[in-house]
Amino acid sequence: MKTVKIGLLGLGNIGTGTYKTLEMNRDEIESSLGVKLEIVKILERDTERDRGITVPMEKFTSDPDSIFTDPDIDIVIELLGGIEPATSFMLKAMENGKHVVTANKAAIAANYQALMDTAAANGVLLRFEASVGGGIPILTSLTGPLKANKFEEVMGILNGTTNYILTMMTQEGLDYETALRDAQAQGFAEADPTADVEGIDAANKLSILMALMFDKYVAPGDIPTIGITKVTKDEIEKARQDNCRIKLIAHAKKLDNGDVEYAVKPMYIDENHPLAGINREFNAVFVKGNAVDELMFYGKGAGPLPTGSAVMGDVMDIVRTALK
Amino acid sequence: MKTVKIGLLGLGNIGTGTYKTLEMNRDEIESSLGVKLEIVKILERDTERDRGITVPMEKFTSDPDSIFTDPDIDIVIELLGGIEPATSFMLKAMENGKHVVTANKAAIAANYQALMDTAAANGVLLRFEASVGGGIPILTSLTGPLKANKFEEVMGILNGTTNYILTMMTQEGLDYETALRDAQAQGFAEADPTADVEGIDAANKLSILMALMFDKYVAPGDIPTIGITKVTKDEIEKARQDNCRIKLIAHAKKLDNGDVEYAVKPMYIDENHPLAGINREFNAVFVKGNAVDELMFYGKGAGPLPTGSAVMGDVMDIVRTALK
Numbered sequence: 340m341k342t343v344k345i346g347l348l349g350l351g352n353i354g355t356g357t358y359k360t361l362e363m364n365r366d367e368i369e370s371s372l373g374v375k376l377e378i379v380k381i382l383e384r385d386t387e388r389d390r391g392i393t394v395p396m397e398k399f400t401s402d403p404d405s406i407f408t409d410p411d412i413d414i415v416i417e418l419l420g421g422i423e424p425a426t427s428f429m430l431k432a433m434e435n436g437k438h439v440v441t442a443n444k445a446a447i448a449a450n451y452q453a454l455m456d457t458a459a460a461n462g463v464l465l466r467f468e469a470s471v472g473g474g475i476p477i478l479t480s481l482t483g484p485l486k487a488n489k490f491e492e493v494m495g496i497l498n499g500t501t502n503y504i505l506t507m508m509t510q511e512g513l514d515y516e517t518a519l520r521d522a523q524a525q526g527f528a529e530a531d532p533t534a535d536v537e538g539i540d541a542a543n544k545l546s547i548l549m550a551l552m553f554d555k556y557v558a559p560g561d562i563p564t565i566g567i568t569k570v571t572k573d574e575i576e577k578a579r580q581d582n583c584r585i586k587l588i589a590h591a592k593k594l595d596n597g598d599v600e601y602a603v604k605p606m607y608i609d610e611n612h613p614l615a616g617i618n619r620e621f622n623a624v625f626v627k628g629n630a631v632d633e634l635m636f637y638g639k640g641a642g643p644l645p646t647g648s649a650v651m652g653d654v655m656d657i658v659r660t661a662l663k
Numbered sequence: 664m665k666t667v668k669i670g671l672l673g674l675g676n677i678g679t680g681t682y683k684t685l686e687m688n689r690d691e692i693e694s695s696l697g698v699k700l701e702i703v704k705i706l707e708r709d710t711e712r713d714r715g716i717t718v719p720m721e722k723f724t725s726d727p728d729s730i731f732t733d734p735d736i737d738i739v740i741e742l743l744g745g746i747e748p749a750t751s752f753m754l755k756a757m758e759n760g761k762h763v764v765t766a767n768k769a770a771i772a773a774n775y776q777a778l779m780d781t782a783a784a785n786g787v788l789l790r791f792e793a794s795v796g797g798g799i800p801i802l803t804s805l806t807g808p809l810k811a812n813k814f815e816e817v818m819g820i821l822n823g824t825t826n827y828i829l830t831m832m833t834q835e836g837l838d839y840e841t842a843l844r845d846a847q848a849q850g851f852a853e854a855d856p857t858a859d860v861e862g863i864d865a866a867n868k869l870s871i872l873m874a875l876m877f878d879k880y881v882a883p884g885d886i887p888t889i890g891i892t893k894v895t896k897d898e899i900e901k902a903r904q905d906n907c908r909i910k911l912i913a914h915a916k917k918l919d920n921g922d923v924e925y926a927v928k929p930m931y932i933d934e935n936h937p938l939a940g941i942n943r944e945f946n947a948v949f950v951k952g953n954a955v956d957e958l959m960f961y962g963k964g965a966g967p968l969p970t971g972s973a974v975m976g977d978v979m980d981i982v983r984t985a986l987k
Binding site for chain 2: 356360361363364367368371468474475476479480483484485486487488489613616628629630631632633634635636637638639642644645647648649651652653654655656
């Protein structure tokens with residue numbers, strides 16, 4: 340069997356989850372593809388950390404160019420996070436003829452057109468299923484089996500941290516600060532929760548969804564964005580009296596005149612709407628298409644293994660499409 | 664632009680929905696693919712019925728062989744329903760080098776291996792996304808972006824008729840017979856509802872899901888199947904007192920010893936489970952994978968346009984994979 344060689348940028352939580360996903364399902368993945376997969380180089384300075392996996396020391400490198408210029412490497416997986424140097428690394432990998440898989444919503448949303456153009460110009464594939472909704476296969480569904488639709492609307496609960504906090508405020512009657520501390524204690528919020536609670540993470544994901552659904556790129560910074568830091572217990576209770584739940588919704592809708600309106604903000608969701616029942620750290624994406632009508636996708640929007648599932652799904656797609 | 668030519672078997676409700684989906688989204692579909700699509704022949708005796716679409720009379724034929732032997736036809740869409748002659752027609756189309764798309768769960772479930780083998784032997788593609796969950800892109804997700812998982816369990820509400828009846832019994836306190844008549848009046852149940860209410864339709868779909876998720880084919884007739892005709896108001900009320908809902912669930916689970924247990928039957932579903940909130944004619948599929956963990960897909964499991972969305976999604980996939 341042919342071996343497809345992979346360079347991995349970053350062995351943090353998501354990198355480790357991707358590595359584990361490949362190791363634990365390697366037999367099924369390789370027999371399904373009819374090729375072997377090997378992660379041959381890993382860009383990572385921390386070679387000592389106990390990750391619960393065994394990585395041969397010789398795979399580690401601190402030189403990114405040694406990955407981009409390695410003629411044996413077919414696919415680069417970018418899991419560094421952040422806009423830079425991740426974007427530059429992805430561009431360089433593609434310019435060197437490597438296919439790229441990433442989970443990086445910030446980089447994709449910030450540099451969508453440059454990344455897509457570079458992939459096209461170099462005849463390589465760029466896949467980023469994990470960047471929106473973690474393990475939920477929403478992007479592949481929109482661009483594949485749902486592509487015969489004109490899309491009309493998307494409403495997403497795309498950030499697990501804020502959904503966990505709003506769930507605790509609703510179900511346990513906590514105020515915002517207490518719910519945030521609870522989320523931090525449970526590992527659902529970072530020490531600096533700004534990107535989550537201010538809606539920045541959700542805006543990145545909405546930017547990507549709009550580009551794919553409406554062929555309309557809007558920079559995340561140009562999406563009107565309100566986070567959840569000002570949501571009060573009183574507002575949660577008022578919503579409940581109106582038979583609604585407050586959810587942080589990434590929303591975009593095609594108007595009759597062809598324009599798209601879009602925003603990230605806390606919204607009242609009727610308790611009978613499928614999004615109303617999405618609680619704790621779960622994500623969900625509700626979409627409407629002119630043929631398929633209403634659909635909702637629900638699952639884990641973060642975490643090492645769910646994200647690893649989506650990353651490895653993209654790797655398999657690239658092998659099937661371009662490397663067999 | 665190249666033109667991909669399609670032969671359509673059947674212009675009933677689903678055939679008409681497929682035709683409409685192509686007509687209303689033709690510009691976007693063709694510009695996405697970079698090819699034109701033309702339905703050149705339609706096997707249908709009833710040329711007079713008002714379907715709300717304009718079909719040139721010369722496209723109609725009553726001779727199926729004129730489609731299978733037409734060297735210009737690339738793809739055959741089978742929307743006749745029922746096991747025969749649909750299965751024989753699909754086999755003949757593939758033996759003549761045509762790719763095949765179908766929404767026919769009964770034929771796929773009854774003759775899974777023969778159909779798959781014939782596709783492989785003739786180097787053509789066989790796609791059947793619409794056969795399970797209508798417009799919900801569950802099969803493409805399982806075989807594509809989720810393929811890096813070992814699947815552990817599936818629980819599906821896969822039949823809109825029975826879910827509508829159980830919803831009316833639960834929410835309106837109707838007994839089974841009254842709810843069935845209501846479903847028939849609303850167009851959610853057929854005059855002869857046997858295949859739906861006895862669980863046969865759900866068993867067909869479970870057979871297809873198991874083949875794809877567990878690589879294990881079980882004939883629908885070999886799946887233990889209990890329908891909803893014996894569910895009483897008292898049982899619905901008893902479930903509610905236990906904080907549960909009764910749903911007709913198509914269930915399969917991988918056991919620790921590698922075996923798969925499977926059944927279609929009414930089950931108690933905890934009111935906090937995501938399937939508990941799936942009401943009326945909607946379908947949903949809950950799956951667990953060893954990397955992605957819990958996922959749920961929700962949407963319209965039937966209807967001309969949602970089914971047409973899935974059929975045309977398959978057609979687009981075939982064009983992208985094999986006809987460009």
